[in-house]
Amino acid sequence: MPQIVPVILCGGSGTRLWPRSRASKPKPFLPLIGEGSLFEATLDRCSGGDFSSATIVTGAAHLGHVRAQGEGRNLSIIVEPAARNTAPAIALAAARLPHDQIMLICPSDHHIADTKAFAAAATTAAKLAREGWLVAFGIEATRAETGFGYIRRGEPLAGDARRIAQFVEKPDRARAEKYLADGGYFWNGGIFCFTAGRYLKELSRTRPAMAQAVQIAVAHGHVDEECFHPDGNAFAAIVGDSIDYAVMEEAEDAAVVPVSMGWSDIGNWPSLQEARGGGLDGNVTRGPAELVNCRDVMTDSDGPRVSVVGMEDVIVVVDGDEVLVTSHAGAQKVGQLAGAKNQ
Structure with missing residues (x-):
């Protein structure tokens, strides 16, 4: 058994x-x-x-x-x-x-x-x-x-x-x-x-x-x-x-x-980016996206196309009518946003 x-x-x-x-x-x-x-x-x-x-x-x-x-x-x-x-x-x-x-x-x-x-x-x-x-x-x-x-x-x-x-x-x-x-x-x-x-x-x-x-x-x-x-x-x-x-x-x-x-533990956006893995430039995308001259950028969109040019260390998330843009360091404080606490 x-x-x-x-x-x-x-x-x-x-x-x-x-x-x-x-x-x-x-x-x-x-x-x-x-x-x-x-x-x-x-x-x-x-x-x-x-x-x-x-x-x-x-x-x-x-x-x-x-x-x-x-x-x-x-x-x-x-x-x-x-x-x-x-x-x-x-x-x-x-x-x-x-x-x-x-x-x-x-x-x-x-x-x-x-x-x-x-x-x-x-x-x-x-x-x-x-x-x-x-x-x-x-x-x-x-x-x-x-x-x-x-x-x-x-x-x-x-x-x-x-x-x-x-x-x-x-x-x-x-x-x-x-x-x-x-x-x-x-x-x-x-x-x-x-x-x-x-x-x-x-x-x-x-x-x-x-x-x-x-x-x-x-x-x-x-x-x-x-x-x-x-x-x-x-x-x-x-x-x-x-x-x-x-x-x-x-x-x-x-x-x-x-x-x-x-x-x-997928505890924040940077840890999710790491778990998903990226290429040599560290970029990770999910959903429609175009990245030009970017490094360590993650985009995650449920519909709208996300375009990022010349950026490093940035995370962009689109979910319905909400958009989040943060650096990796700033992602540690996403839970403090009023929107995150009053979902």
Whole structure:
């Protein structure tokens, strides 16, 4: 019997990819790379082999997209009554599974180019999870990135796996360059593996009120077609927190499985440009476009032709009646635009 249940988290609004990503249809459900959406790509790589049918944790606002893009697949859907971050969302799934069931926690909006490397890392992580470890994927750091958290590796375990010595917050440029030169640090990509019972036990130790509230929400929930709806009052009382803070950073039996798999969180327009790839000039276009004497320019249009002449380090996005023009540095602040916050 397949041994790993993928638990795919579908939340957030992807405001840093405005105007393409909007509250009505955020980043996971858009075809940003290839023909299918990031969510569909996540479902595809978490199927077959050692994987069982997936559990999706999402909010009511995204349920229609999950159903439409997951049509024909045997999915179990949990509808969060409120957004309370990843720790309680994962606990909802864990509380609905057998205690010895291995779970692989996957964001729904990441890009992974090498799906074979992903599957191999999942198999390695599952073996550790069966032994009681709480496992994180350690993404090979390819540059001095200040936008990601890091994992510092500790003593060796089986194979390439390591005990986690420390989770490190997003560093400044100098520290990021030091981590890259050191070679003992990985990016924290937000992919985790453990058994349902091990996760709930650790959450009960570190966040007992959260764990209890989740259990009550599940006990008093109800099933509607293929969806499970936890009790709204019990879940809304939870003080939200991420799995990183609530569980992984406080766990003693935490391990990291290193993996190089062409990973990107597609967290902003420059990261999408990098994931799409370009020619020697670094230019990337989608939709009608003409670029003359340009370098490192990306255009993305859903209709109108975009013409750019003699520019470098520029991103132009056209979506309906909205137009975004930004430099790569400025793209970090796209989420602060009034239009992105009031979609």
